[in-house]
Amino acid sequence: xxxxxxxxAVDMEPPEPLVRAMELAEKLGKGDYLRMRHRREPCxxxxxxxxxxxxxxxxxxSDVAYDVFIWHEGDAGAxxxxxxxxxxxxIKLSSVKPSYP
Amino acid sequence: xKAAALSLAQTPPLSVPYRFFLTAPLFAVAxxxxxxxxxxxxxxxxxxPALLAATHLLTLGxxxxxxxxxxxxxxxxxxxxxxxxxxxxxxVIHLLLVAGTLxxxxxxxxxxxxxxxxxxxxxxxxxxxxxxxxxxxxxxARSGHTTVRSTTVALLAFAxxxxxxxxxxxxxxxxxxxxxxxxxxQHMTWGLVGWVSLLIMGVAYQVIPMFQITPDYPxxxxxxxxxxxxxxxxxxxxxxxxxxxxxxxSHLAGxxxxxxxxxxxxxxxxxxxxxxxxxxxxxxxxWRVSLSSLLLVVIAWGxxxxxxxxxxxxxxxxxxxxxxxxxxxxxxxxxxxxFLIWLHLNNYIQGRGHTRGNIPNMKQVIPERHARLHFRAxxxxxxxxxxAVFWPDYFLRPAALLLIITAGIxxxxxxxxxxxxxxxxxxxxx
Numbered sequence: 040x041x042x043x044x045x046x047x048a049v050d051m052e053p054p055e056p057l058v059r060a061m062e063l064a065e066k067l068g069k070g071d072y073l074r075m076r077h078r079r080e081p082c083x084x085x086x087x088x089x090x091x092x093x094x095x096x097x098x099x100x101s102d103v104a105y106d107v108f109i110w111h112e113g114d115a116g117a118x119x120x121x122x123x124x125x126x127x128x129x130i131k132l133s134s135v136k137p138s139y140p
Numbered sequence: 141x142k143a144a145a146l147s148l149a150q151t152p153p154l155s156v157p158y159r160f161f162l163t164a165p166l167f168a169v170a171x172x173x174x175x176x177x178x179x180x181x182x183x184x185x186x187x188x189p190a191l192l193a194a195t196h197l198l199t200l201g202x203x204x205x206x207x208x209x210x211x212x213x214x215x216x217x218x219x220x221x222x223x224x225x226x227x228x229x230x231x232v233i234h235l236l237l238v239a240g241t242l243x244x245x246x247x248x249x250x251x252x253x254x255x256x257x258x259x260x261x262x263x264x265x266x267x268x269x270x271x272x273x274x275x276x277x278x279x280x281a282r283s284g285h286t287t288v289r290s291t292t293v294a295l296l297a298f299a300x301x302x303x304x305x306x307x308x309x310x311x312x313x314x315x316x317x318x319x320x321x322x323x324x325x326q327h328m329t330w331g332l333v334g335w336v337s338l339l340i341m342g343v344a345y346q347v348i349p350m351f352q353i354t355p356d357y358p359x360x361x362x363x364x365x366x367x368x369x370x371x372x373x374x375x376x377x378x379x380x381x382x383x384x385x386x387x388x389x390s391h392l393a394g395x396x397x398x399x400x401x402x403x404x405x406x407x408x409x410x411x412x413x414x415x416x417x418x419x420x421x422x423x424x425x426x427w428r429v430s431l432s433s434l435l436l437v438v439i440a441w442g443x444x445x446x447x448x449x450x451x452x453x454x455x456x457x458x459x460x461x462x463x464x465x466x467x468x469x470x471x472x473x474x475x476x477x478x479f480l481i482w483l484h485l486n487n488y489i490q491g492r493g494h495t496r497g498n499i500p501n502m503k504q505v506i507p508e509r510h511a512r513l514h515f516r517a518x519x520x521x522x523x524x525x526x527x528a529v530f531w532p533d534y535f536l537r538p539a540a541l542l543l544i545i546t547a548g549i550x551x552x553x554x555x556x557x558x559x560x561x562x563x564x565x566x567x568x569x570x
Binding site: 049050051052053054055057058079083086087090091 | 349350351353416417479482483486490499501502
């Protein structure tokens with residue numbers, strides 16, 4: 040069963056959102072993903088995620104400026120859950136080819 | 141507001157901005173020493189050589205030094221474009237700026253005309269080189285990015301300041317260069333209202349919402365205010381040159397410029413009152429002092445329209461340089477410097493293939509209580525300088541002494557952050 044972990048970084052000062060996101064991402068199990076809500080695009084996070092073997096998509100269109108979904112690279116179950124979860128949102132940036140289930 | 145695409149590989153070495161940050165407080169110390177040595181007589185006229193030397197130790201040695209260092213870092217980090225050969229570029233600009241500022245101030249203090257020629261050449265090379273390289277680099281940035289616009293406009297204002305400044309400096313040694321009426325006022329206004337204020341505004345658009353967790357500045361303001369201010373400054377300048385007798389036109393242009401500054405300070409105050417986290421923050425305190433000083437600057441300018449008051453002109457300079465500009469820049473340094481140290485440590489750890497190392501958080505890089513000590517000393521220094529404008533015999537030397545202490549605390553705080561960075565790198569490599 041895929042689990043969504045939520046990180047609300049809306050009120051956080053840089054670089055706390057990045058630090059907390061990386062800490063939580065490292066704890067993700069198989070099929071799990073992290074959803075980070077942020078008021079601005081966390082550009083600095085992307086290279087960190089790529090280097091540590093995570094996939095991500097950044098979406099707009101919810102009640103917050105940016106939703107970033109993060110999961111372990113190659114975790115097909117987590118990827119499928121994320122793409123279903125983000126179905127109603129607008130994908131702004133993705134580290135994976137968006138192939139909807 | 142959207143940040144430009146950002147890559148860890150784009151971050152220039154920490155020494156690129158940090159050499160400027162660590163040099164700037166030393167020039168503020170030199171300013172304090174100059175004022176202390178010159179004594180209360182220095183405030184008798186705005187044309188006193190020691191006052192001109194002290195002013196440039198702050199405007200070039202402190203304000204421009206920090207802003208030049210910060211821009212070399214903010215260009216890649218906020219605007220997504222990198223300066224070519226960043227280390228060589230920063231080394232050359234830093235050396236020329238240090239040598240040029242020292243030559244200029246020594247020229248006033250020892251009344252040696254050859255030093256003004258040397259200063260004109262060194263500062264001319266440093267600052268035109270800096271402006272041109274930055275302008276060319278910014279052309280590669282995504283157009284429409286609000287910080288790119290305001291930085292470009294601030295750099296153009298800086299170019300006018302530098303041309304006028306170099307002309308004035310060379311005029312001390314070359315008799316052939318005629319000093320036109322009002323040229324010094326033009327140089328000062330383009331420098332303080334153009335270069336310094338427009339850049340502070342442009343950077344505030346980014347750092348206030350980012351670090352103070354406030355709503356963004358209004359989009360049209362970020363897009364147009366700096367450009368409008370630049371155009372108003374140009375109009376004011378042209379009126380001064382071509383219609384010097386038409387006082388009402390000059391006051392109108394000046395009034396519109398002042399309105400632009402007031403608009404910026406009111407919006408900024410409003411945003412700061414709407415921040416999402418109500419926790420004590422020294423940068424917030426510095427911003428409040430900075431914006432309050434700006435309000436007093438505008439009031440002082442309004443009062444100066446009623447006639448020529450030498451004291452009011454000095455009061456204007458004190459508030460604009462130490463009140464508005466130094467406060468804003470000191471406050472921003474307490475966010476930018478720890479963030480850069482954290483960023484470089486994070487990049488270093490990532491580069492070694494580690495996940496999370498023992499990277500200190502921002503409050504550990506420069507402890508809040510150390511920054512707060514600086515803030516208290518800064519406020520006292522500002523108060524003493526304001527009193528010194530009217531009672532120099534009693535307050536000038538204490539104010540100068542406080543400036544030395546304040547700058548010393550800032551240097552120590554910035555250096556302790558850098559020392560921590562070096563310590564962690566050394567431990568990782570051991």
